[in-house]
């Protein structure tokens with residue numbers, strides 16, 4: 032696949048190239064990266080990228096990016112890193128992809144490595160902040176502190192690349208207050224996008240041993256949904272895109288315990304609708320007719336119709352309403368709610 036016209040409204044193709052655990056100075060307590068396949072070798076990057084792109088619909092009309100995931104890309108030993116960068120930059124120069132991105136640890140971000148990545152065609156760098164609470168980071172054996180994340184975020188922004196930040200609600204030692212402070216601190220770094228991955232216990236990890244010894248209790252699904260909804264609402268209010276909530280389904284992942292759900296993002300958005308519907312019903316009484324964008328109807332009804340089963344509202348479509356808004360039909364004032372209106376009701 033070469034060149035092509037990029038049509039922004041089509042979702043980008045992000046080709047994951049797994050460099051499983053490469054560059055990591057140690058293993059974090061929750062990390063299961065060693066359960067995955069061996070890292071893709073530099074010589075195979077081009078093959079992996081071409082095969083992935085050719086399996087996608089309308090690839091020549093979409094933005095195409097290589098994403099080095101699953102390790103600490105900027106921490107990879109310099110000769111090996113150069114080989115990855117050389118292979119990927121050829122794919123940028125020849126128009127196979129439009130750019131490159133990677134995930135990495137905040138303490139392994141330096142001006143020098145960012146310069147080298149940008150020269151090779153990097154457009155984004157994502158850092159695993161996980162928490163901005165040093166006691167939580169220490170309990171998770173992350174090996175870096177919150178100030179490393181602030182410093183790395185500043186360097187990435189200065190480099191001109193987009194900044195992504197990953198957060199893991201429910202790490203050891205985190206409570207609601209600590210999580211709220213993490214959201215405040217991450218917002219101050221002005222990321223372009225974030226991902227929220229509630230902590231789950233994977234087989235073979237140090238966290239599994241703590242869990243089995245009764246020294247770690249994961250969040251239950253309800254609390255994980257609420258913490259993620261709080262983050263989702265705060266980031267959305269600030270104009271920051273939440274790219275993902277919850278781990279993607281994977282056959283390779285062996286989850287022992289924790290708030291995993293295959294439709295986690297849906298649960299969060301449905302919970303937002305339930306809170307909005309509840310506020311409007313309290314305001315206007317029942318029976319009440321609620322309107323949403325046609326694309327958001329299943330979120331209003333809730334997972335397995337839980338929302339409508341519990342609140343017993345009537346519903347209809349309104350395609351002039353943006354998705355995510357809930358409006359009380361015929362209400363003259365204060366009848367329309369969106370995410371930012373429910374922040375104070377979540378946690």
Ligand code: SF4
Nearest residue numbers: 055058059062101102
């Ligand atoms: S830095 Fe990321 S990939 Fe490396 S051990 Fe920690 S969680 Fe796993």
